[in-house]
Amino acid sequence: MNFISYVFKRLASIAFFLICNSVSADIDGALRVTQVLVDPPNLPVHDQVASGPPKIVQIKMIIDEKEIEIAPNVYIHAFTFNGTVPGPMIVVHQNDYVELTLVNPTSSTLLHNIDFHASTGALGGGELTKVSPGEEVVLRFKATKAGVFVYHCAPGGPMVPWHVVHGMNGAIMVLPRDGLKDNNGNRIKYDKAFYIGEQDFYIPKDSSGNYKRYKTALEGFADELEVMKTLQPSHVVFNGAVGALTGENSLKADVGDTVLLIHSQANRQTYPHLIGGHGEFVWERGNFSDLPQTNLESWIIGAGSAGAAIYTFKQPGTYAYLSHNLIEAFLLGAVAHIEVDGKWNNDLMEQVIKPTAIK
């Protein structure tokens, strides 16, 4: 056999292998819809119960490398999906197809990709989405598992944790087609939903103890790796910066509102707690195919995952939603506020006598 016929036979056998070893997508006739992604803590417009058969949900994310201020006068060259830390929440229903166009503009300096924990195969899509500056790619995956899941950049080697702790992570919610159910199988309808993306940052200090600010992301790479290896973040924040969800940025709700709180942490464990409330229904590990746990005081989000909790507010006031590692909350930044309007219920709590001098 000469060389050319050998090559031809090899190519033919590879083509035969690929044809025989791949299953076509079952998308003929599926409705295509475009989901407009929005900045966290908001979720895109979505139905809680799916209408009709599975759809192809088209989304577009543009990678944006940009310097952000994560605390007063503390800066990092963040790597972002669509310009925010965390990236935008995607919402689909189980067995929908997510069709992502991922764009890495020419203004970028680095290669990026995306690994969807909600997907199956090829390193969560990471293998098929590597885009250099000036490239774009389209990935389609079927969201077969219901739950809330992290997505993150994973370009390989030390770049994986480095990109993740530069903010390059987000979450997707895959709702059961018939919506969320409580622990008795009854439908839960939420009035509001918020996405809290927790981010650990590892900012190096100079010899005087001040946080260092670098001209480019790569300039800080070696210093940051040393801080990262201590496993001691300099900042742990919600939605990209200390105070991103407090003060005038507080979340808002009314007494009687049933609120869904989705919390992701792509890199380490965290312990959400709602001061003065409870996790009435909690999918601690984010899996909607299991029954929710009920009435938890605090819950655990595992490293590299998202979880969801539901609470119906019963009293007005300012609630702190935080990591109940209180050092992370009060000293490193992991706190959000929820301002709740409505009428106080004395049956649930009342100050019987105001503080007075001891008689």
Ligand code: CU
């Ligand atoms: Cu990246």
Ligand code: CU
């Ligand atoms: Cu991962």
